[in-house]
Amino acid sequence: MILRNAYTGDITPEMAGKEVTLAGWVHETRDLGGIFFLVLRDRKGFAQVTLFRKTTDPVLLNTVKAVSRESVVQVKGLVKTEAKAPGGYEIVPIDVKVLAPAEVPLPMDPTGKVDCELDTRLDVRYIDIRRPCALAVFEIESAVLQSLRDHFYKNGLTETFTPKIVAAATEGGTDLFPISYFEREAFLNQSPQLYKQMLMAAGMDRVFEIGPIFRAEEHDTRRHLNEAISVDVEVSFADENDVMSLLEWAVAGAYSYVKENCSKQLKAIGLDLQVPKTPFRRVTYTEALELASGAGRKSMNWGDDLDTETERFLGEKIGEHYFLTEWPSSIKPYYTLPYSDHPEVCRGFDLMHPRMELASGAQRVHDYNLLVERIKSKGLQPAGFEFYLKAFRYGMPSHAGWGLGLSRLVMTMLNLDNIRDAVLFPRDRRRLVP
C-alpha cells in the first residue's frame, strides 16, 4: 500500500478542509514556543505542517518536536488555507508517524545554508540529491532522454542493445578495462561503434542505442569520466550531412522539450534556458585553423588535432553550437570515410558546444577493401577486427552515424561546472564508491 495519497506539489489552497496523507523528509523544523512548524519535503516540493501548543495533542506535539532533520515521516492532516503560510496553505496534522529517523549530525546540509564540496556531496549522493537543485539535474536528464527517444522514434529508428562485454579491443586495447570472463580475458566496451555498423549489414537500417561506455584513460578533468552514457545513432543509405541534421534537431529538440516541460526544475537550478537555433553553423577544420591563427596565438599546422586551448578559443569566438567538419583523415578513426577526390580530408564531424565537444560522427567506410586499407594505414592489424570486417563482405550499405555524450549535453545545457554534477554516481580515476 502506498503510504501517501498526495505529493506536496499537488496541494493547493483550494483543497482547504481535505484530508491528505503526505510522506517525505523533515526538511527543517522551527519551534516558536506556542507554534511549531515542520517543513516536509518530497520530490515535488515542500509543505508546512503547523502545530499549536494549545490545541495539538501533546503526544503528537512531542513526537514532532523530537524528530530529527531528514527523518522520513508520514503526515496525515487537513489542508488549511493560510495567507501567512508559504504557498498559501498549511497542513494541520491529525497524525505523524516517524517511519525512519535520521541520525545526527548529518554528513551534509541539504537545505543549502552551508556550502558543501563536490567530493563530500558525492560521498553522500543520496543526501545531496535531496536538494531540489541537485534532483532537478536528473529529472531534466530524464526529460532529455525522453525527448531524444521521441525524436529517434519519429525518424524511424529502432532502439537496440549491443554487448558491453567484448572479446577484443576495438583499437589496441590500452584504453579498455580488462575483466575476467570465465577462463578468458574480456573487456568492457569503449563504444558500440563496431556493433552498430554490423547492424547496418544486418539491414536494421536506422538504429540508436543509449547505454554505457567504458574508457580506461587516465584523464582527470571536469569533462571526462571513465564510465559514461553514450547516445549512439547509425543510419544506412545516409551521408554525414543527413546524420548531422538528425543530430542538431535532436539536440535543439531536447532543449525545447526541457524548456517546455521542466520549468520547475529550471527554476530550481536558476536557469533561463535558451534554445539553440538550427541549423547549427558548419565550420570546416581548415576554417577553424584560420579562425584560431593570428593575434599572437601559436600557429597550428594542418593535420594537428585541436588542443584544448584552441577548442576553447573557437568556442568563445563562435559562441554557439557548431559543427566542425572536413577533418584531416589522419586524425579521425579508420572507419571515417575519406573524400574520394582528396582522401587527405574525411567526412567526419564533431558537434561542438562553446565549452566542449558533445558528439562526433561521420559517414563511414562501407567498402571492405578500403576499410582494410584504412585499418592498416592506422598501424593496426586487420586480423584483430575479423568479426567486424567480415560484416562488410556480404552486402554492407553506405551508412553514417554519431555518438553523443549524454552527460556533456546535460552539463552544457545546464551550465554545470563539473560533469560529475550531471552523473548520479560518477566513475573517475579515483572514485569507485559509492
Next chain:
RNA sequence: GUCCGGAUGGUGUAGUGGCCUAUCAUGAAAGCCUGUCGAGCUUUCGACCCGGGUUCGAAUCCCGGUCCGGGCGCCA
C-alpha cells in the same frame, strides 16, 4: 601521467612562528518565545590529515605519504 594549489569541529570556513585555552557560520543539546518561512534570543558541545624534522615554541616552516581541487596531456 604532469604542473600548480589545498587539507582546521558533522558541514563550509578564518587563522602565514608565540596574541590559539583556534575565528565565524551552520549544526547538535538545553531553555525562552503563537506566524515562522535562512526565524530570533540565551547557555553549552564539537576541529588543526598521517609520519618524520627544524625551533625554546609549529595549525603556521621543511621532507615524505595519503586524500582533494584546478590546468594541461591523454581522450581510436
